[in-house]
Structure formats: structure tokens, C-alpha cells
Amino acid sequence: MKKPIILTVDDDAQVLAAITRDLRQEFRKDYRILSVNSGPEALATLTELRARADEPLALVLADQRMPEVEGVEVLTRARELFPEAKRVLLTAYADTTAAIKAINSAQLDYYLLKPWDPPEQLLYPTLHDLLNSWQASYRPAFAGLRLIGFQWSPLSHELKDFLSGYMVGYQWLDYEKDAEAKVLLEANGFKADDLPVVICPDSKAVARPDKLDLARHLGLLVDAQQELYDVVVVGAGPAGLAAAVYGASEGLKTLIIERQTPGGQAGSSSRIENYLGFPTGLSGAELAHRAWTQATRLGAEFMAPQEVVSMCIQDGYKVLTLTDNKEIKARAVVLTTGVSYRTLNAPGLDRLSGAGVYYGAARTEARSCSQQPVYVIGGGNSAGQAAMYLSTYASQVFIVIRGDSLTASMSAYLIEQIAQTPNITILPRTQVREACGQYALEAVVIQQEGHEPEKHPARALFIFIGAKPSTEWVCDLAICDPKGYLLTGRDLVADPRYKQAWKKDREPYLLETCVPGMFAAGDGRAGAMARVASAVGEGSMAIKFVHQYLDE
Template sequence: MKKPVLLCVDDDPQVLSAIDRDLRQEFRRDYRVVRAGSGREALAIVRELHEREEPLALILADQRMPDLEGVEVLTQARELFPEAKRVLLTAYADTEAAIRAINSARLDHYLMKPWDPPQQLLYPTLHDLLAAWQRAYKPAFGGVRLIGFQWSPKSHELKDFLAGYMVGYQWLDFETDAEAQTLLARKNLTAHDLPVVVLEDGTALASPTPTEVATRIGLTVQASQELYDVVVIGGGPAGLAAGVYGASEGLKTLVIERQTPGGQAGTSSRIENYLGFPTGLSGSELAHRAWTQAVRLGAEILAPQEVTGLCVQDGYKVLTLTDGNEVKTRAVILTTGVSYRTLDVPGMDRLSGAGVYYGAARTEARSCQEQDVYIVGGGNSAGQAAMYLATYARRVFILIRGESLAASMSAYLIEQIGQTPNIELLPFAEIAEVCGADHLEEVVVRRQGQLERRPARALFVFIGAKPSTEWVCDTIVCDGKGFVLTGRDLVTDPRYATAWQHPRREPYLLETCVPGIFAAGDSRAGAMARVASAVGEGSMAIKFVHQYLDE
């Protein structure tokens, strides 16, 4: 948070130095003292402070200045900072002007020159004025601000991005928040530029991509080395675990994540069955801890950045990124994870990001205050989202096709849901259609052959997952559903008998058909969809990387 400013103004250099010295001596711990040698210079500083959204607590201006008198300086400054305290510094002969200025310039006080000793003639008055200013002062939000429309898919994308990286931000709805409109006008932008991200230094980014925001907030999107020992593709639990163990064991390690850290687990509002956290923690918190740990141990992380191609050249693995750059490595660990399957009903594509969301319960929960929301799916992710949304929403409806949650959800979640009065389970139900002009307004629910229209603020979809491996299936062997085949699956199944590319040994446990390329986590065929197992596989993969590199 920037310190509030005390502005002192006087055209006499000696007087200005004296007042500047006395103010700093008494107030520098809590305030920033700024000096101006003329009235016009002072007003330029005031305009700059206003543009940079820095707080101005008090202006102390001399009355007799040749270009602009002190009363006029205080009057004009009041237009931009009406709450700032205004003090006129006068000689005895200017007392009458100072008294008139109490009304005309809304003067708070006037001080006679000289003010020596300041402990008696200056500080008590200023302390009283500043105490009054502090009581009324509401500090402006000092972090990143996002201005947009509530129902804009691009605004939702940026909210989800900032939340995923645990960047504290303030959401300002252009249609309902006067501050949003004022801030936009101050940046000389219009509604056509939305969404707008305003950074801590005041820089405004009009309709930016997540990558543009990432670059400005200090994330790394370009590799720093020409060659790595191991590159981990994916920053979910498996990928971050591989990054931690790879870096800690001395490997030159790079992790590349295309969206936000944590993968699907990172969107979980509460994980209560992860070892070592008896009270639970959010997926984003777990991902942030692992991210910090990997970086501290020496791993390099590119995010958001996406790998679009993978090939082998002279034994090295060459990765092509979306920006056209290439990264060369000796070994690769694929931890690309899975993504939520889409719900194929009328209206879904049109309203995606405008009331219809895949995951994103934490991002949009507050906007569901005292509204009805619907969740499709019966897995743990759906249950965790329901518990989180129930804190804000009036009612939460969980739609499942079967009779109960017992076959797909952990017992502890089923018990919690049963004890939450504003969560209702709708068995034998599915979404037939979603309706709304520019945002979700209704869902059409099909139950036992009957259709029912229901008002809805939001629909959250958790209906299973598909592996994010489309880009690599031409290079390595995947099963019919797109999951990566590894280890013994490559040599025991006759369909893939010729896929393994090393003539002198069998593949290691997590190794794909290409020697030196490993897979871990949810995108691997046969993997268990649990955070703990993904972390275990990511850690194990580093052991096999060592064995491969030692060949």
C-alpha cells in the first residue's frame, strides 16, 4: 500500500526546505512528503497523484506566490482530492485573506510564519487534521483490478486465470459499479475495451489475453536454457511433484503449464482426504504450495505456455511451443492431465462462460449470492463444488442420472451433503436444455421422462474427464480413449507389440513407447484419479528419468 502524501508548497527555497525538513522529521514513518516550488508545480503533482491513484492527505501551501496564490492552489486541488486537508501558510499581513479562504476555499486551518518551535506551533495542528483525515479515509484497493461484464466469457476467463494463480484481484462490474466506470474513464478507455486489467502500477491492459497478463504480473513464458535434463508437460499434482523431485535431485528441470497450476485438482474448492491436511485445503492452495516448493528447489516453470508438438531428433526430445519457440530436452514427463467433458445439450456452447461453467466453482461462487444454482455430476469434484457453493447460494441442486451418489463419491462428502440443508439431490435427472438471452436464466431438467423449466443463476458441469493428449497421440501410443499407454501395457498387449522402440530392454514402469518419454497422472492409462496417486506417479517418474539418463 502506498503511503499517503503530504504536499508542501512555497516559492521561497529556504522556507520550502524548512517545512519539508520539519514534516519529514515528524511524519515520514506514515506519510510520504512531497515538495513543490510553485503553485503550478503543485497542481501538476496533484494531477499526477490523482492519475496514479495515490492518496493525498494534506496540502500545506504558502499564500504569497507570484504565479498562483496559495488559496487558488488549495481551491483547485480540492476538485481532485475533496477529502484532503488544506492548510494555508501565511504571514501576519495575510491573516485577513486566510480568514476569507476558510469559506471560499474550504480551508481547514491556517498557520502563521514562523512556526518555530514546530513541536508547539506546527505538529499538534497537523496531527489533529491528519487524524481526522484518517478516520474518513478508505484506502483504495492496491492490487490488480479487473473491470468487465458479469456475463462476458472473456471476463470469466481472466477471473479464472487470476484465481488459478492466486493473484489477489478486485472484480468491478461495469454495469453495476460506479467505481468501474470512473476508473475506466480515468484510463481513457470505454466499454468497447472491456475486459480491462488494471495493474498495481496503474497500467491498464485493454482486452488482454491471459498470456499478456501473465507477462505483466511476473510469470515466465520463455525458457531460459537451451537444453534441459527433463521437461515436465503439465502443472497439475503429478507435474508439480515431478518438478519438485527433479529439481531437488539435481536435474535441470522445466515445467510447462498451459493454463493454471493444479490442473483439474486445482479447481477443487476443498480437498479433505489428502494425507497430512486433517482440516483439508483448496486445490489452488495445494497447487500454489507445490509451485512455490518447486521454484525454491530450482525448477523453472513456464506458464501459461502450451506445447503443440513433440519429436525426437538425435536422441533429444524437441518441444514446439505455441509461440513457435522450441525447447530441447533429454527426457520428457507427460503430466497433461484431463479436462472436463462438455455437456452436449442446446444452448451450452452459446452460454459457456455466461452462467454455464466447467469447474470454476470458486471463481463464480460469490456471484451466486442468494440464487439457485445447479451442478451436473456425481463425483468428488461435484461434491466439493456443492459444499462450497452452498455457503453463498440460496439452493444448490445436484443432478445425477443414477439413484444415489454412493457409487461415485467419497463417503465423507456424501455425509456432508446430507447434512447441508440447502443442497438437494435430484436423482434420475439430467439437463435437457439451457436457456437465456445473453446469460443463463433457466435450465430444462428431464426427470423420468418429464421436462421441467427451472430458474437458474449458474450451472456447473462435472461429468467426467477426457485426457488432454490429442496433440501427442501421433508420437506415442494411446488407447482408444486417448489415455497414454506405458510400461508393461506396451509389451503384453499384442496390438502394441511393435510400438516399443528400444531393442535391448523393456520399458520402465511409466515409460511410453518412446524411450525417455514418460507419463504420469490422470492422462496415463490405468491411473487412479486421486491427487495422492498423481503426486506419487510424478515423483516415481523422476526415478525412471535417472535410470534412462544413466544408460
């Protein structure tokens, strides 16, 4: 595989020479730098690169003011041909308004003001971040771990989701379409009945692997390293990751346990654009991976995929039992178990789950929807972000909502982006009545209020509806509201029904459950705000109360 390419275009010869010089000085070791001096030449170069399978495009930098073809048009075309490539607009101060508008219209990743001197401060840090992000999501034509399976296999989908959640680079080979898949399968002594098969970089091949065994082989921590922890965080969504970062950074022996992949519901978001400090947005998986890396660098242990199935109190210590019956002891616990999407009740959905019907998982399955129609159910930000991401691949994206519009449940910036995307259609006052297909989803039956049901072809159905707290395993120990959300702080003592459950002389801390030393943060807590920033805030606050509890 040849080096990934950084393409820069500017009609000003001096500026082009300067940006090319700076790029080569910093990035030539790992990237090939291409420079062109006009918009039409840039479009021709993009088309030529698309025809070559062995030259990936990592980054495009285009000047805005060019004759014939402006920079935004070049970046828009780059997005069509190379959806994963990062796009940066070079602009003068007077054109910043156009650059900001381009963030939505061309899905711009960043804009840089000219001049960028010194590049060590004004150019390189931004480009390093963008290229690191591209490297994290880019799948080379051949490298590392391979996954062979059937496109419509639920187990294949689970493994793809698992690997993507931990940002493990892998090559997906469809047994029915890729000739290489059959060759590799036979070479490793397997048959079609053994699928899915994982072939690791060390050539070890495993049929229908258990996630725990696969995690061990990938070097993930699946067993606790300490006999006693100061704090155990259950759940690695934004709240749990924040708690792990602050707990480890403040010297607490910290363990975080996640049953699936880091990020929780936020981790499945294809693009989060309203999180503080990221003006052009980032994916939920990127945010989770950065936080996970930060927590482990500071000393937190990260166990996954492991699930806590019960907890009891022994002499003041919290004893957590895992699915494999192993026990972990902690002085304090922070529950950040979050919520999961509610399942939709309609004929065919359960049967085709993982075979065209998906809860979340838009990033995992988007590529398989190329030039085919897909449906998204839900009117929240997660649904909107998924629709925008899918629109890059699918021929048409239909957003199905029960209400009249998206204004009551979706952020304004997303509504604006959706309105500007020609292949996204909103279906108001509509419900999905049935999913059709023998082995995989082939069509959906939808019904608009006041009309007869209609059947339409569909490659995939992505469901983002409601939220169900993942607290069933702890409700016999902690007090939950009727919907299953954990009650904390003043909610425990203000309501006469729960007041007797609190046994200590002091009032419970703000995020403390009815069990002293057991705290709840994030979406699984009653009264929490379903936002990434608030979850991060609660996770970090929980560690402050852990300190107060441990100092008693």
C-alpha cells in the first residue's frame, strides 16, 4: 500500500509553494504531498485518485477564492469521492463567513486563516488532529485483522460493531461477494458453516469467536489486576469515562467496567457537533476513544467486554459479581450504566435484527448501504446524525417520525443540515408497520396518519427511539423510580416513600444512591439531562463525592 495522500490546491503560486513546503516538512515521512494550482485540476486529480485502489486520500486543503472552481466546490467533490477524507478550507479573514457556512453545506472539517505563520502553532496541531482522526477510522485495503462472514448474519454484525467500537482496524470480507474470502476460509481449514471467522494479524484464525476470547487476543484487559479498588465505575459512556479520568488523575485506584464498547449511546453517534471545544464536530467513537486513552494513560484500568450482573455490600465494601462469577471489591462505586434504545414492536423486526434491522450502528453498516434506500426511525439528535452520515452512502434516506416535525426533539443545526441534504426525506406522522424479507430486510411497510399502509424497498432500517435505563441488575439494591432510573441525593429524602431507605445521619450527597458510597451519574440517573456535556459533568462531579465519602 502506497502512502496516503495529502492534496492541496491554490491558484496563488506563492501560497501554494508555501503550504506545500510546510506540509512536506512535517508530514512527508508518512504521507505523499500533492499540489495543484487550480480548481479544475484539483477535480481531475480527485477523479484520477478515485480510480486507483492503492492510493488513499487522507486530507484535502483548498483555497476558497479561486477562478472557475472555488474551494468549497472542490471540498464538496472530495466528500463525494472520498467520504472519509478530511476537508480543510484555506481562507482569508474576510471570507470567514463563507467558511462557517461551508461547515454545514460541504461538511467541512476545519477552516484555516491565511497566513498560518508560524505553522508549528497555527497549522500543524490542527492537521495532526485531523490526520489522527482519519487514521483511526480508515480501513486499508489489506492490513491487520480480517473478518469473514455473511452480510446478513447477526453474529457478523455484532463482531463488526464490537471491533468498530474499540477502533480496531479490520478488513470485512463478504463470503458471498469476495473471492478472497473463500480462499482464506479454505486455507485455514474452515467451511461456510463456521462463519463468521476472525483471522488475527498473527495468522491465528477463530470461528464464531466469543467476544471475551477475542478481547483477550486483541490485548484488552478482561481480568481485574487489584484485590481492592478505591472506586469502580460501571459503564463506559461519557459519564463513566469522565469519572475514570478524574478518579485516576486524582490518585484513586480506579477500575472501569464496560459490557459492550466504550461510548455508550453517544459512541454510536456518527457526528456530535454541539460538544464544547469541537467546532466542526467529531464522532462519538472518536470522543470515546480519546477519553478511554486519556483514562488509561492516567492509570485507570479498563475491563471489557465484561458485565456486572449483581452487587452486594459486605462490611461496607461493594462486591461486584461478573458474568463469569468473578468478584471485584471496591470501597466506592459509580454507576454510569446509561440507557439503551427501546425495541420497536412490529412484525419482522425481531426476526431481521442484525440482518438489515439495526438499533444504532449507522457507522458500522453505512458502507453496505451504498446507492440503496434506507430508513431511520426517530426524531432525536442520534437519528439526525445517523441520517446525515448515511446520506453520504445511501441513494435516499427517509426519516420516520410520529410527530409533525423535528423541531421539538432535534437540535436546530441538525435540522438545518438535513434540510440542505437533497437525498434526505422526512416522513412526518408516519410509523413502520412491518419489516419484510426472508433472510434479510428487503422492504418496509409504512403508514402515514390517515392513509393506507404502503410497502417500499429498503436496504436497512436504523432505529433510534426512546431510552431504557440499564439498571435492572441493581434495582433490588438501589431505589429506582417507576421507569427504572436511579434516585439520588435530595430525591431520596424529599419523598416520604423513600426517606426510610437512607440510614446515615447526614443527607446523601447530590449523586449518591440510597446505598452510601454508591453513586449514579449520566443518563441512567433520575432527572439527568440527556446530553454528552452534562453526562461528562456528572461523571467528574461523582468523583468529588467519592472523595468525601472515602474521607468519612
